[in-house]
Amino acid sequence: MELSKNYNPADIENKWYQHWLQKEYFKSQPDKREPFTVVIPPPNVTGVLHMGHTLNETVQDILIRKARMSGHNACWVPGSDHASIATEAKVVGMLKEKGIDKNNLTREEFLKYAFEWKEKYGDIIYSQLKKLGCSVDWDRTTFTMDDHYYKAVIKVFVDLYNKGLVYRGARMINWDPVAKTALSDEEVEYREVTGKLYYIKYMIVDSGQLTVGSENNSDNRQPTTDNFIIIATQRPETIMGDTAVCANPGDERYNHLKGKSVVVPLINKAVPIIFDEYVDKDFGTGILKITPAHDINDYNIGLKHNLAVVDTLNDDGTLSNAAQIYVGQDRFVARKKIVEELKGKGFLAKEEEYQTRLGFSQRTNSVAEPKISTQWFVKMKELGLPALQAVIDGDINIHPGEKFLATYKYWLENVKDWCISRQLWWGQQIPAWYDEEGRFVVAENEEKAKKIFNNQYSTNNVQLKQDEDVLDTWFSSWLWPMEVFKGISKPDNDDINYYYPTSVLVTGQDIIFFWVARMIMAGMEYKKEKPFSDVYFTGMVRDKQGRKMSKQLGNSPDLLELIDKYGADAVRFGIMISSPAGNDLLFDEASLEQGRNFNNKLWNALKLIKLWQGRQSENHTTEAILIAQMNFNPELGMMPMVLPGSLTEENFATEWFEGRLSKVQIEVDILYKQFKLSEALKTIYSLIWDDFCSWYLEWVKPGFEQPIDEHIYNKTVYFFEQLMQLLHPFMPFITEEVYHLLREQTEDLTIKQFEKSEKPNNKILQQGNILKEVITAIRDVRNKNQIKPKEKIKLHIQTRHESNYEDLEYILSKQVNAASISYTNDSIDNSLAIIVNKDKFYIETGKAINTIVQKDQLEKDLEHLKGFLISVEKKLSNERFVKNAKDEVIDLERKKKADAETKIKIIEESLSTL
RNA sequence: GGGAGCAUAGCUCAGUUGGUUUAGAGCAUCUGCCUUACAAGCAGAGGGUCCGCGGUUCGAACCCGUGUGCUCCCACCA
Numbered sequence: 005m006e007l008s009k010n011y012n013p014a015d016i017e018n019k020w021y022q023h024w025l026q027k028e029y030f031k032s033q034p035d036k037r038e039p040f041t042v043v044i045p046p047p048n049v050t051g052v053l054h055m056g057h058t059l060n061e062t063v064q065d066i067l068i069r070k071a072r073m074s075g076h077n078a079c080w081v082p083g084s085d086h087a088s089i090a091t092e093a094k095v096v097g098m099l100k101e102k103g104i105d106k107n108n109l110t111r112e113e114f115l116k117y118a119f120e121w122k123e124k125y126g127d128i129i130y131s132q133l134k135k136l137g138c139s140v141d142w143d144r145t146t147f148t149m150d151d152h153y154y155k156a157v158i159k160v161f162v163d164l165y166n167k168g169l170v171y172r173g174a175r176m177i178n179w180d181p182v183a184k185t186a187l188s189d190e191e192v193e194y195r196e197v198t199g200k201l202y203y204i205k206y207m208i209v210d211s212g213q214l215t216v217g218s219e220n221n222s223d224n225r226q227p228t229t230d231n232f233i234i235i236a237t238q239r240p241e242t243i244m245g246d247t248a249v250c251a252n253p254g255d256e257r258y259n260h261l262k263g264k265s266v267v268v269p270l271i272n273k274a275v276p277i278i279f280d281e282y283v284d285k286d287f288g289t290g291i292l293k294i295t296p297a298h299d300i301n302d303y304n305i306g307l308k309h310n311l312a313v314v315d316t317l318n319d320d321g322t323l324s325n326a327a328q329i330y331v332g333q334d335r336f337v338a339r340k341k342i343v344e345e346l347k348g349k350g351f352l353a354k355e356e357e358y359q360t361r362l363g364f365s366q367r368t369n370s371v372a373e374p375k376i377s378t379q380w381f382v383k384m385k386e387l388g389l390p391a392l393q394a395v396i397d398g399d400i401n402i403h404p405g406e407k408f409l410a411t412y413k414y415w416l417e418n419v420k421d422w423c424i425s426r427q428l429w430w431g432q433q434i435p436a437w438y439d440e441e442g443r444f445v446v447a448e449n450e451e452k453a454k455k456i457f458n459n460q461y462s463t464n465n466v467q468l469k470q471d472e473d474v475l476d477t478w479f480s481s482w483l484w485p486m487e488v489f490k491g492i493s494k495p496d497n498d499d500i501n502y503y504y505p506t507s508v509l510v511t512g513q514d515i516i517f518f519w520v521a522r523m524i525m526a527g528m529e530y531k532k533e534k535p536f537s538d539v540y541f542t543g544m545v546r547d548k549q550g551r552k553m554s555k556q557l558g559n560s561p562d563l564l565e566l567i568d569k570y571g572a573d574a575v576r577f578g579i580m581i582s583s584p585a586g587n588d589l590l591f592d593e594a595s596l597e598q599g600r601n602f603n604n605k606l607w608n609a610l611k612l613i614k615l616w617q618g619r620q621s622e623n624h625t626t627e628a629i630l631i632a633q634m635n636f637n638p639e640l641g642m643m644p645m646v647l648p649g650s651l652t653e654e655n656f657a658t659e660w661f662e663g664r665l666s667k668v669q670i671e672v673d674i675l676y677k678q679f680k681l682s683e684a685l686k687t688i689y690s691l692i693w694d695d696f697c698s699w700y701l702e703w704v705k706p707g708f709e710q711p712i713d714e715h716i717y718n719k720t721v722y723f724f725e726q727l728m729q730l731l732h733p734f735m736p737f738i739t740e741e742v743y744h745l746l747r748e749q750t751e752d753l754t755i756k757q758f759e760k761s762e763k764p765n766n767k768i769l770q771q772g773n774i775l776k777e778v779i780t781a782i783r784d785v786r787n788k789n790q791i792k793p794k795e796k797i798k799l800h801i802q803t804r805h806e807s808n809y810e811d812l813e814y815i816l817s818k819q820v821n822a823a824s825i826s827y828t829n830d831s832i833d834n835s836l837a838i839i840v841n842k843d844k845f846y847i848e849t850g851k852a853i854n855t856i857v858q859k860d861q862l863e864k865d866l867e868h869l870k871g872f873l874i875s876v877e878k879k880l881s882n883e884r885f886v887k888n889a890k891d892e893v894i895d896l897e898r899k900k901k902a903d904a905e906t907k908i909k910i911i912e913e914s915l916s917t918l
Numbered sequence: 919g920g921g922a923g924c925a926u927a928g929c930u931c932a933g934u935u936g937g938u939u940u941a942g943a944g945c946a947u948c949u950g951c952c953u954u955a956c957a958a959g960c961a962g963a964g965g966g967u968c969c970g971c972g973g974u975u976c977g978a979a980c981c982c983g984u985g986u987g988c989u990c991c992c993a994c995c996a
Contacts, residue, residue, distance in 0.1 A: 284995055411921085
């Protein structure tokens with residue numbers, strides 16, 4: 005079969021994925037093996053996979069494939085998240101484009117559209133996972149709004165309510181005026197913005213002369229120095245909600261105002277001046293307006309001083325009737341107009357630029373509005389304790405640990421109650437049932453609710469209405485590791501008992517509070533056990549300038565396009581090669597190119613080995629002589645110095661590579677255990693490219709159209725198979741393809757089990773290193789002296805017999821293009837000399853040599869060695885070093901000294917002969 | 919304001935409890951090669967005050983202190 009010039013991934017990747025699916029390799033059922041379980045962090049059904057997902061899914065696939073090949077029953081559960089607020093926003097937008105207003109739809113009609121949306125985007129996500137090669141068990145695909153999942157969420161809500169851990173109440177929450185729903189604290193992102201601080205004059209009145217907005221002359225009353233105070237605010241549009249102004253009781257400037265009131269400008273409402281330690285005398289004007297409905301601090305002060313709450317905003321962020329003015333106008337429009345009016349009427353003392361932090365809704369990017377609202381909450385303190393303990397005790401290991409442990413602890417120790425109700429339709433509807441008076445009960449369905457209600461309130465045949473709101477999406481995803489195995493809806497089933505706790509959770513560090521911490525809470529509450537043993541946090545994927553990927557910047561590549569361009573293996577390689585755990589990854593297409601080149605390298609190595617197929621020779625000796633003669637250059641008129649007659653010599657290459665392979669197999673295993681996947685990939689990459697292709701294959705490569713020793717051929721094929729297996733978890737497609745093209749196979753690589761690797765022979769490895777060093781040094785000399793690659797040399801070795809080159813001559817002569825190798829005790833005239841490992845190599849070219857180049861090089865080496873020697877001698881002449889250091893260390897230094905001295909001597913000898 | 923992390927070659931990063939040569943890799947750069955698997959390649963090379971300063975030690979990229987510069991998380995100063 006003719007192999008193409010370059011590797012073409014597209015067809016091959018598709019073919020193997022289909023084959024794996026058909027063979028059902030990714031399916032998992034409980035059995036006697038040890039499970040290795042991963043649940044996918046369910047992507048939102050709002051869109052397509054981005055580079056962050058790609059990194060996460062690749063990491064998971066590597067871990068799960070490695071486990072599958074290591075005797076585990078590997079189970080990777082795929083799925084998607086209904087993402088209540090994000091999806092609802094998208095669906096509303098999509099409907100708007102079609103000219104449909106959500107308000108004109110019934111709940112049922114809307115949900116129908118939402119489910120259609122889910123089908124469409126869920127499929128896109130799943131097809132991307134397939135393209136990427138994710139070895140998930142498709143029969144276990146779970147969606148957070150599946151029937152069983154929905155029921156599980158309701159069950160948990162009811163249960164927590166009955167335990168007193170879920171409650172309903174009026175609290176200050178964060179409100180999203182675009183999505184028109186409550187948010188949890190975690191869904192608000194604070195960002196630095198440049199705002200303005202407005203200094204507004206409030207007229208002072210004695211409490212006796214309160215004139216509540218009735219005078220027609222009030223607007224014309226101009227403030228003067230002694231009849232007003234100045235208050236700084238960022239939000240002039242909320243002054244209509246002021247119910248007091250507040251100063252610090254220790255602030256002498258405002259002492260005289262005790263018992264007085266001020267008039268809120270524009271609406272002429274008198275409010276009392278109160279005093280509270282909370283106010284910072286030194287900030288702004290030292291006096292603060294209190295607007296309990298629109299600021300958490302003001303709310304708290306309001307509670308303390310029994311102030312009224314005047315909510316001047318509607319749910320959509322426009323001013324409400326309570327504001328009296330600019331009613332119905334957007335808060336930001338109203339702000340501008342109010343500032344203008346204040347200015348016009350002389351109430352604005354000054355305005356200045358101000359750096360501040362504003363809370364934005366994570367989903368709609370609108371400025372979140374603090375608002376008093378009746379919502380449902382989860383009590384977090386109690387649930388948090390076991391979750392904290394599990395991590396502190398090391399029952400759950402976080403990677404990289406040092407970075408996130410502190411964050412995790414701090415959050416759990418200071419956690420506040422979680423607002424879980426959302427004023428949306430897309431999600432699990434809250435199972436609370438109300439009568440007309442607003443009395444309510446919580447139950448799994450209407451029937452049960454009625455029973456409980458009738459009991460509780462001694463009523464009969466009451467009409468109950470279910471809560472309109474749905475639950476926060478994270479209130480469903482925190483059950484994910486349990487409910488994908490129906491651990492909540494059908495507790496104690498075979499799956500949950502076998503697969504739970506799962507092995508490792510791979511996710512972004514940005515959802516440590518949203519999801520990771522809460523999953524641990526839910527797991528501890530409902531299974532009395534951690535949901536996973538390890539957490540592997542990946543960093544954020546950024547572009548190569550370090551910017552976040554975003555649609556606006558256009559720096560977020562399309563996954564499918566990348567796969568089309570480079571192949572899935574190359575994408576996986578590119579994203580893994582430079583992604584140390586927990587660090588941000590600067591995504592650069594250049595690394596995908598590197599991945600593609602690596603694919604091609606494998607492909608070409610395959611082509612080379614295929615050339616040898618059918619040309620194996622059983623007789624080592626004869627062939628070896630032939631090969632040696634091929635290298636013999638008749639022009640130089642020399643005999644081939646040593647015939648590679650012994651088996652040992654030929655076997656050096658295979659034995660050396662066997663050692664390298666074992667060594668790397670052991671190293672890689674350790675790296676997996678430490679979750680250092682990118683290190684593992686680098687190690688395998690270098691083993692394949694450098695050790696296997698650049699060294700080993702060159703060493704065993706027969707001459708043009710020459711036969712190859714059968715033993716070497718078989719070993720080579722075996723090595724290549726082992727390499728493909730080692731690489732398979734990272735690059736599953738090409739490795740499977742190469743594995744099958746190498747020779748007929750009865751099983752697929754995907755399920756081939758790793759064998760235990762032998763301890764490498766260190767002596768041979770060391771010999772290999774010396775050989776490589778010698779080859780490199782001679783090549784360097786050839787290069788520097790402009791000896792053409794095709795030009796043959798004669799090599800004379802002056803050895804101190806610490807290293808034995810006889811077994812290596814065959815390889816050595818081939819690699820440096822030497823016509824002969826001989827041994828000498830004297831220096832060789834008209835030759836280039838180099839020193840490697842205290843042995844001297846003379847390179848004879850047959851032409852006159854340029855002594856200057858050589859002299860320069862030798863002098864440079866000499867200088868370096870002398871410097872080195874001085875540093876070693878300094879150490880050894882330090883009495884305290886000799887007294888205190890360990891014997892091994894001193895011996896080593898002595899050896900270093902002796903070695904350096906020997907080398908210096910050899911170089912000086914060489915220099916003197918030049 | 920509180921906390922965490924980072925700082926090593928042009929870039930991205932390794933560097934395992936302080937001592938195997940005056941620090942390693944990949945990418946990029948430079949030089950020479952269309953050598954019969956591969957120019958998406960081969961052979962070779964150059965490149966670093968290990969952020970500054972101080973300390974501990976016989977010995978520091980590594981430990982301690984301090985300064986500087988980045989990054990992230992948390993927090994209710996109008």
